[in-house]
Amino acid sequence: xxxxxxxxxxxxxxxxxxxxxxxxxxxxxxxxxxxxxxxxxxxxxxxxxxxxxxxxxxxxxxxxxxxxxxxxxxxxxxxxxxxxxxxxxxxxxxxxxxxxxxxxxxxxxxxxxxxxxxxxxxxxxxxxxxxxxxxxxxxxxxxxxxxxxxxxxxxxxxxxxxxxxxxxxxxxxxxxxxxxxxxxxxxxxxxxxxxxxxxxxxxxxxxxxxxxxxxxxxxxxxxxxxxxxxxxxxxxxxxxxxxxxxxxxxxxxxxxxxxxxxxxxxxxxxxxxxxxxxxxxxxxxxxxxxxxxxxxxxxxxxxxxxxxxxxxxxxxxxxxxxxxxxxxxxxxxxxxxxxxxxxxxxxxxxxxxxxxxxxxxxxxxxxxxxxxxxxxxxxxxxxxxxxxxxxxxxxxxxxxxxxxxxxxxxxxxxxxxxxxxxxxxxxxxxxxxxxxxxxxxxxxxxxxxxxxxxxxxxxxxxxxxxxxxxxxxxxxxxxxxxxxxxxxxxxxxxxxxxxxxxxxxxxxxxxxxxxxxxxxxxxxxxxxxxxxxxxxxxxxxxxxxxxxxxxxxxxxxxxxxxxxxxxxxxxxxxxxxxxxxxxxxxxxxxxxxxxxxxxxxxxxxxxxxxxxxxxxxx
Numbered sequence: 001x002x003x004x005x006x007x008x009x010x011x012x013x014x015x016x017x018x019x020x021x022x023x024x025x026x027x028x029x030x031x032x033x034x035x036x037x038x039x040x041x042x043x044x045x046x047x048x049x050x051x052x053x054x055x056x057x058x059x060x061x062x063x064x065x066x067x068x069x070x071x072x073x074x075x076x077x078x079x080x081x082x083x084x085x086x087x088x089x090x091x092x093x094x095x096x097x098x099x100x101x102x103x104x105x106x107x108x109x110x111x112x113x114x115x116x117x118x119x120x121x122x123x124x125x126x127x128x129x130x131x132x133x134x135x136x137x138x139x140x141x142x143x144x145x146x147x148x149x150x151x152x153x154x155x156x157x158x159x160x161x162x163x164x165x166x167x168x169x170x171x172x173x174x175x176x177x178x179x180x181x182x183x184x185x186x187x188x189x190x191x192x193x194x195x196x197x198x199x200x201x202x203x204x205x206x207x208x209x210x211x212x213x214x215x216x217x218x219x220x221x222x223x224x225x226x227x228x229x230x231x232x233x234x235x236x237x238x239x240x241x242x243x244x245x246x247x248x249x250x251x252x253x254x255x256x257x258x259x260x261x262x263x264x265x266x267x268x269x270x271x272x273x274x275x276x277x278x279x280x281x282x283x284x285x286x287x288x289x290x291x292x293x294x295x296x297x298x299x300x301x302x303x304x305x306x307x308x309x310x311x312x313x314x315x316x317x318x319x320x321x322x323x324x325x326x327x328x329x330x331x332x333x334x335x336x337x338x339x340x341x342x343x344x345x346x347x348x349x350x351x352x353x354x355x356x357x358x359x360x361x362x363x364x365x366x367x368x369x370x371x372x373x374x375x376x377x378x379x380x381x382x383x384x385x386x387x388x389x390x391x392x393x394x395x396x397x398x399x400x401x402x403x404x405x406x407x408x409x410x411x412x413x414x415x416x417x418x419x420x421x422x423x424x425x426x427x428x429x430x431x432x433x434x435x436x437x438x439x440x441x442x443x444x445x446x447x448x449x450x451x452x453x454x455x456x457x458x459x460x461x462x463x464x465x466x467x468x469x470x471x472x473x474x475x476x477x478x479x480x481x482x483x484x485x486x487x488x489x490x491x492x493x494x495x496x497x498x499x500x501x502x503x504x505x506x507x508x509x510x511x512x513x514x515x516x517x518x519x520x521x522x523x524x525x526x527x528x529x530x531x532x533x534x535x536x537x538x539x540x541x542x543x544x545x546x547x548x549x550x551x552x553x554x555x556x557x558x559x560x561x562x563x564x565x566x567x568x569x570x571x572x573x574x575x576x577x578x579x580x581x582x583x584x585x586x587x588x589x590x591x592x593x594x595x596x597x598x599x600x601x602x603x604x605x606x607x608x609x610x611x612x613x614x615x616x617x618x
Contacts, residue, residue, distance in 0.1 A: 020102045023161060024051025025170040027107075027147055030099035032178060035059035036258075040142060041184065041201060047191040050164035051171055052150060060142040063115035066122040070134070072100050072111075073126065105129035106157070107150050113143040128153045165496060169546060172197060176212055176489050177260040180253065180293070183208035196492055209293075213251065214487030222291075223337045227329035232322060233297045234329045238270070239290035240337055241277055250543040252289065256296045257303065262312055266294065269323045273330035277338070298322065431580040437571040439580050446607040452583065453571045454596035459586045460528045460564035461597040468507045468556040475509035475524040484535040486518045486542070493546045494520060501555050508559050528567040541566050561597045 021027060028045055035043045038061025048054035064072065075098065103109060104126045114121035121139035125132045151158035161167060168191055175189045179199045189197040202208035209217055221240035227233070237251075254261050271289055278290075302322075304315040316322045431441040439450040467473050486494050497505060498514055505512060509526030522535060529537060541562045548558040569575060569583070587593045587602065594602055612618045 020098060021106060021150075023170065024055055024150060024167050025174050027051070027055050027103055027150070028057065028171050029174055030103065031055075031057040031145055031147075032174075034099065035061050035143065036178075036182065036185070038062045038143065042186045044188040045171070045175065045190070047168065047171065047189070050166075050168035050191060052161055052164060052167055053148065055147040055150075056145070058142070058144045060140065063142050064113040064122065065115050065118060066134070066136075068115075069111060069113050069122045069124055070131075073104055073124070073131070075101050101129065103147055106154055107152070108148045110146045110148075111143070112137060112139050112145075114139050114141050116141055165500070168196075169493070172492055173546075174260075177253065177255070179208060179212050180205075181255045181258050181260070181295070197488070205295075212487070212489050214485060214489075216485060216487070223333050225294075225329055225333040227325070227332070229325065231299045231302060232325050234294060234326055236292065236294040238292045238294075238330060238333065241334065241341070250540055251291045251293050253293045254296070255294065256314060257298060257300070257305075259305070259314075260312070261314055263314060265316060265319050265323050266296070266326055269326040270294075270330060273327045273334065277334055294326075296322075296326070431577060431584060433574065433580065435572075436574045439583065441580075441584060443605065446605060446609075446611065448603055448605050450584065450587070450603045451571075451596075451601070452569050452573075452575065452580075454568075454600055454602045455583055455587045455593075456568035457564045457596045458590055458593065458602055459583070460567050461560045462590050462592075463528070464508050464526065464563055465556055465560040467509070468504050468560065473507050473509055474527045475511065476527050476529075477511075477524050478522065481521050481523045482535045483515055483519050483521055484538055486520060487539070488518065490539065490542045490546070491518050493542050497542075497545075501559075504555055504559065508563065526563055526567065528563065530567070537566050564597060 020030070024047070028051065032043055032045065035057060038059065040059035040061030042060045044056075044058045046054075046056040046058070100111075105128060108128070109126045111124045111126075112121050120136045123133075123135050123137045123139075125134075151161070172189060175187055175197055178185070179187050179197075183202040183205045186201045187197065187199045188195065199208070199211055202211060222237040223240045224235075224237055226235045254263055254266050256263065256266075267289060270292055274290055298316070302317050304317065431439050433452075434440055434449070437452060439452050439455075441448050441450070463474075498512060498520070509524065509528075511522070511524035513521045513523065515521050522538060525538075544562040544565055545558055548561050575583070596602055609618070
């Protein structure tokens with residue numbers, strides 16, 4: 001008896017569906033991209049229960065004849081490619097011809113489509129991959145596809161779906177990505193009869209960026225980049241080099257040839273481009289990529305989109321070319337940015353020193369030579385703009401010397417006076433900072449190195465999580481309530497927060513009220529949020545929260561992680577010995593002191609044996 005069998009069409013369709021369709025957003029993605037390929041300039045997405053019950057996508061594109069509409073449900077039937085050569089120069093968003101039959105095999109589906117050559121539209125009804133009815137109806141030019149009861153014939157797959165709130169968030173994120181990529185397309189999103197997003201066609205990308213990310217986007221310290229050659233073009237915005245906290249929102253988007261992509265090569269090019277600037281200014285947390293919104297157009301012959309079922313990853317045929325060009329474009333933009341900032345500084349403080357003679361700075365400050373005398377306020381501003389970071393008190397002073405006592409007797413022997421002043425705890429334990437990012441402290445049998453941001457993040461996370469489990473809330477009342485304008489990309493997140501979790505937000509330490517339009521009033525914030533930055537940090541928390549909430553439906557865990565990430569001491573931030581000691585004590589009072597809320601290690605221990613091996617002592 002043969003052990004190898006040819007699978008039935010029903011099974012192969014469901015396997016294909018499992019690779020392409022894993023949740024409602026996968027269906028929205030496939031249908032919207034088909035609409036874009038059909039040259040539609042108006043696309044409406046209608047959902048019920050976050051897409052779990054119903055998804056409808058309506059467009060005004062080219063539409064299909066009856067013959068084409070029926071062929072569209074055949075496996076590997078597509079209008080996008082004709083031969084093998086077309087595969088290596090794909091310019092359309094969809095091309096494999098698997099989407100419609102895969103979706104139809106795991107749902108009840110209705111398609112209505114009319115092209116410009118016919119007066120009536122074709123209507124096709126399918127049930128789990130089988131065509132049940134074909135007819136003619138009256139309809140506008142374009143295509144209208146409805147998908148109902150997703151995975152009803154695959155209960156195991158259906159059980160993997162998250163809550164309506166989570167599934168809707170994935171879809172709204174996708175619509176935002178498409179809105180940024182295609183500014184000339186009118187996009188609407190409705191859920192349970194309510195309009196959630198509406199982006200009319202914009203004149204250009206700058207106008208669409210303001211519509212999606214808010215008018216405050218251009219007020220932040222972003223650097224515009226632009227570059228192109230015969231094979232690649234790169235444009236967009238990257239985070240600037242201002243040495244201030246809380247000025248950036250967590251925008252991290254890469255779009256390649258009209259697709260939202262996660263690509264390590266582009267991210268690595270971005271990081272290496274920033275590296276010399278980050279080392280100089282020490283702005284961003286070590287290992288964290290600065291914010292970016294990048295739009296790349298790459299010659300189709302240099303890129304392969306067929307390496308991921310959902311086309312979220314790509315393979316470059318010449319990765320070095322893409323990496324080097326992207327890096328060079330970003331480096332040039334940062335050099336121009338730095339030069340502009342230096343010009344501003346020299347124009348503002350040029351009277352303080354003579355050009356070409358920096359050594360005269362101190363003399364001119366005290367005597368006023370070479371220009372008018374600088375006042376204290378100007379000197380403070382100049383120090384902020386031009387300061388150099390350093391690590392003072394690298395090695396501990398001897399406790400006896402710190403106490404102002406001689407430890408040597410007339411006989412030359414060291415003594416310990418009976419009335420010796422006991423030094424503070426931080427001098428006894430003697431923690432010190434490495435590169436303003438890591439705390440080093442001696443242990444009984446070696447050395448402990450602590451990541452100060454990860455440690456503080458763990459401390460704050462446990463405090464906030466415990467509050468939401470019943471510990472009394474700790475908050476600080478704002479002297480004057482702050483009105484924060486929420487970018488449209490975050491509007492739905494904020495509405496869901498206010499509507500569904502008011503008590504948990506209060507327990508975490510927030511007091512929020514809805515205001516007019518897309519604004520909210522913040523009256524109280526958690527005590528841990530010391531650097532409030534006029535409410536901008538709250539936007540950062542919301543960006544973090546929407547990412548966290550996609551991974552877990554436990555709001556307590558999501559909000560605790562989000563607040564702790566933004567409230568924690570940052571890498572590159574100088575802290576005193578007392579602050580270091582408090583951080584260490586608070587860390588080891590935590591239930592889980594060894595890992596941050598996201599699972600990264602908080603500390604590394606080096607034993608004396610490890611060190612002796614390094615120095616070849618053993």
